[in-house]
Structure formats: C-alpha cells, structure tokens
Amino acid sequence: KLFNDPEVQNFTPFAARMKSTPSPTGTASQPEEKFHPEEYMVAVQHFSFRENAEEGTSTNRHYLFIVAESMKNVDKEIDDLVMVFSILFFASVILILIAQLASSFWVVAPIREFEEEVRAIEAGNKETIQDEYPDELVPIKNTINALIGHEKGQKQRYKDSLDDLAHSLKTPLAAIQSHLEGGSFQDVPHDHAGLAGIATEIEHMQEIISRQLRKAMVTSENAIIMSQPIRPILTRLASTMHKVHRGKDFEIRVNVDEYAKCRLDSEDLMELFGNLINNACRFCDRLVEISAFRDNDMLVIDIDDDGMGFPSENPSKLLKRGIREDSKTEGQGIGLAVSTEIVSAVGGKIELLVSPYVGARVRLHLPT
Numbered sequence: 001k002l003f004n005d006p007e008v009q010n011f012t013p014f015a016a017r018m019k020s021t022p023s024p025t026g027t028a029s030q031p032e033e034k035f036h037p038e039e040y041m042v043a044v045q046h047f048s049f050r051e052n053a054e055e056g057t058s059t060n061r062h063y064l065f066i067v068a069e070s071m072k073n074v075d076k077e078i079d080d081l082v083m084v085f086s087i088l089f090f091a092s093v094i095l096i097l098i099a100q101l102a103s104s105f106w107v108v109a110p111i112r113e114f115e116e117e118v119r120a121i122e123a124g125n126k127e128t129i130q131d132e133y134p135d136e137l138v139p140i141k142n143t144i145n146a147l148i149g150h151e152k153g154q155k156q157r158y159k160d161s162l163d164d165l166a167h168s169l170k171t172p173l174a175a176i177q178s179h180l181e182g183g184s185f186q187d188v189p190h191d192h193a194g195l196a197g198i199a200t201e202i203e204h205m206q207e208i209i210s211r212q213l214r215k216a217m218v219t220s221e222n223a224i225i226m227s228q229p230i231r232p233i234l235t236r237l238a239s240t241m242h243k244v245h246r247g248k249d250f251e252i253r254v255n256v257d258e259y260a261k262c263r264l265d266s267e268d269l270m271e272l273f274g275n276l277i278n279n280a281c282r283f284c285d286r287l288v289e290i291s292a293f294r295d296n297d298m299l300v301i302d303i304d305d306d307g308m309g310f311p312s313e314n315p316s317k318l319l320k321r322g323i324r325e326d327s328k329t330e331g332q333g334i335g336l337a338v339s340t341e342i343v344s345a346v347g348g349k350i351e352l353l354v355s356p357y358v359g360a361r362v363r364l365h366l367p368t
Helices: 006-011 071-123 137-181 195-222 231-244 267-281 315-319 336-347
Strands: 040-054 057-070 251-255 285-293 300-307 349-354 360-367
Touching: 006 071, 057 071, 057 360, 137 195, 231 251, 231 267, 231 285, 267 285, 267 300, 267 336, 267 360, 315 336, 315 349, 336 349, 336 360
Parallel strands: 251 285
Antiparallel strands: 040 057, 285 300, 300 360, 349 360
C-alpha cells in the first residue's frame, strides 16, 4: 500500500520509472523497465514542520523521509552467512568425529598393550606382565602375575617332590642291584634265571622312574618356559658328535638361522637333539644335515642323513621303546622313544621320512 501512495512515489527516487529515450543511432527506444517494489526493503519516517505564512498565521508542512535498500544485497549476505555456518557446522562435525576416534584409540590403547603382553606370556616370550597400566587394569595385572607366580611355585614343588621320590626309590634299587652283583650271591651261578630276572626288573624299574620323571618335568615346565634359539645347541652338539665318532669321516651341516626358536628347556633340547643327531651320525655315510623353518606356530626341524634310511614298511614302529632296526650297532633302541616322549609332552610330533639324500629324515614339529 505504501508504494501505491502517490505521495511516496513522488518522493522516492528508486520508484522512478525509466522512460524510453531516443537512441543515439536513431533506433527504437528501449522498453520501459518494470518496477518491482518487492525487491526493496524500505523504511519511511513522517515529519511535520510548522511554517509562518503571514504574521499571526502558520501552516504545517508534511515530509516523508524514506530509506530503501535493495533486497538483492540482503539475500547475498544471508546466503554468505548460511554458507559460513554450513562450513562451520561440517567442520565441527568432522572435528568431533576425529576427537572421538582419537579418544577411543587412546582409551583402548592400554587394553591392546595388555592383550599383547598376555599373548607374549602365552607364547613364552615373557614371564610376567611388567608394563605400567591405568588404575582400572592394575588389579587384573596383579591377579594374573600372582596366578603365574603361584603356578610356578606349585610346579616347582611338584618337580622337587618327583625328584625326592625318584631319589628315594633309586637308592634301595641300587642297593638291591649291588647285593645281586656282590658277594652275597657268589654261590649262585651268574646265569641263574631268578637272578637274571630280578636284575632285569630292577633295570626296568629304574628306567620307568627316569622316564616318568622326565615326562613330568617336561610337561610341568612347558607352560612357563620361554622360547629360545636352537642354533647354539645344534652347533655345540655338532662339535661334540665329531669327537664321539672320531673314527668316522663325515660332515654335519647346520642350516638353521639364529631366529629359529622353540619352547623347550635347554636340557630337553640337548637330550632330544643329542639322541637324534647321534643316530644320524651312526647311520650316515658321509653327511648329516640339519635345517629348520616356521610353519604357523610350529618350528619344523629336519635331521637328514645319507645312510640306509628307515624301513619301507611301518617306519613308525621305531618310535616305540626297545625297537631297533639295526642290531649291528650299539644301543638299546630307546633314543627315538625318548625323543618321542619329549616332543609329545610339549604338543609336538615326530615324523620318519626319506631324506633328499635317499637316507633317513627325522622331522620334528615343536611349538614356538
């Protein structure tokens, strides 16, 4: 209604219509530009002034003070403001997401480290949980360490008890054997069946005691023993075997890197590899080769020789105690059986195969 007021139209320059004017070139006049009042924002103020027309008389003059602003500029400023707020909004959302991810990682990081340490203990690379953790994880850490310490102490007591039992049994057995071999039975022939049977049973009892003690020691220690490299032990045994079989010309190749490790006690590794390498040296012609590689969580060790190899039919029978394939060499036929007991006690296995040199291959699968 304001723009339709003739008085407003007369006093608002922005409401003036552009009349057509003659073109300098004589062309037709430009069409009249239509006025769009809705494109403007207008502020109008009324003023009234009193003027003296003649002496003693006065008249009131009315004025309009009009200010107009094009809405195009306002719309542009609004659009710019909306764009700025949109950018700020999305930037804030991205920053919040990044902050949440960072805080989540920071909160979960100690739990991941704790899990890695527990796995290291399971793998035998650590004995206890040692790193520092938040207060919420300290009770769990102390409980696990206490449980590990209690288990170690219990197994050590178990081992000591077995040692005492073995010692208490071996002493009277040794005394009985001494009486049998001494002068108490000098009137009895040496080939007497009764004495021979007693002596055989005594040896059998001593063997059972040693075997059960060794099995218990391997089983009890395996859960807490740390992985250790096998190359130093193999190198030491290779040097020893040359001295043991000094009358034989042969070569021992140890193709095992320093990173090959397994979870076995040093004494068990010495006995295990000692039995197997000694057998390979006894039956080889000129070469014994030892190699190793990783297979998932197991260390696979091959002991090859270029000798006569294993029997083609049922070679696994040699893993039984007292079974021998070659009766011409010295031995009681228990080396492979003892090795089988040690390997089985730690969850591994032994395979008897054919070596690349057409001899015997003993393959060990040991936990890492």
